[in-house]
Amino acid sequence: MAEDYDKPEKLPEAESHGSPALPGRRAALMLGAVAASSVVTIRPALASTAASVLNCRIPIPDPGHAGEYVASDGRLVPPETKGSFPPAxxxxxxxxxxxxxxxxxxxxxxPSARQAYVNYIRRLQHGTSGFTCYASLQMPRP
Structure with missing residues (x-):
C-alpha cells in the first residue's frame, strides 16, 4: 500500500462537483519544504535591508542647494537669514x-539646529537627495 501515498487523494464531494483532486502527501511535504526554505532565505535579506536603512544618508541640505541655510520650519533660505541655521x-x-x-x-x-534639521528631513520630497532614506525610515519593520 506504500504506492498509495504517491497518488492524489480525492474527496467524495470533489468527484461529484468536478473539482480537482487534492495533492498527495508527497506533494504536500514538498510544498512545506519549499515554504520553510523560503523563510530561511528571506529573513537574512530583511535583516540586511534594516541595516542598510539605518546606514543610508540624508544630506542637509541636498547637494543642489549646498550653501543654503535651514530655517526653523525646515525650509531652505539664503545664508545668514535671521533665525536660520547653517548646513549640517x-x-x-x-x-x-x-x-x-x-x-x-x-x-x-x-543641538539648537536639531529641530530645524528634523523639519527639513520631514519636508523632503520625491526626487530630493535623502528622500528614499527618509521614506525607508517610515516603513514599519517586521
Missing amino acids: PRAVTGEEAKKMMSGMSPPGFD
Missing part, C-alpha cells in the same frame, strides 16, 4: 535621523 556639518545617517526625530542630537551637530 555632514550627511545624517538613517540611524541618526531616527535619533534626531526622538530629540537627540548626533555628535558634531548643533
Whole structure:
C-alpha cells in the first residue's frame, strides 16, 4: 500500500462537483519544504535591508542647494537669514535621523539646529537627495 501515498487523494464531494483532486502527501511535504526554505532565505535579506536603512544618508541640505541655510520650519533660505541655521556639518545617517526625530542630537551637530534639521528631513520630497532614506525610515519593520 506504500504506492498509495504517491497518488492524489480525492474527496467524495470533489468527484461529484468536478473539482480537482487534492495533492498527495508527497506533494504536500514538498510544498512545506519549499515554504520553510523560503523563510530561511528571506529573513537574512530583511535583516540586511534594516541595516542598510539605518546606514543610508540624508544630506542637509541636498547637494543642489549646498550653501543654503535651514530655517526653523525646515525650509531652505539664503545664508545668514535671521533665525536660520547653517548646513549640517555632514550627511545624517538613517540611524541618526531616527535619533534626531526622538530629540537627540548626533555628535558634531548643533543641538539648537536639531529641530530645524528634523523639519527639513520631514519636508523632503520625491526626487530630493535623502528622500528614499527618509521614506525607508517610515516603513514599519517586521
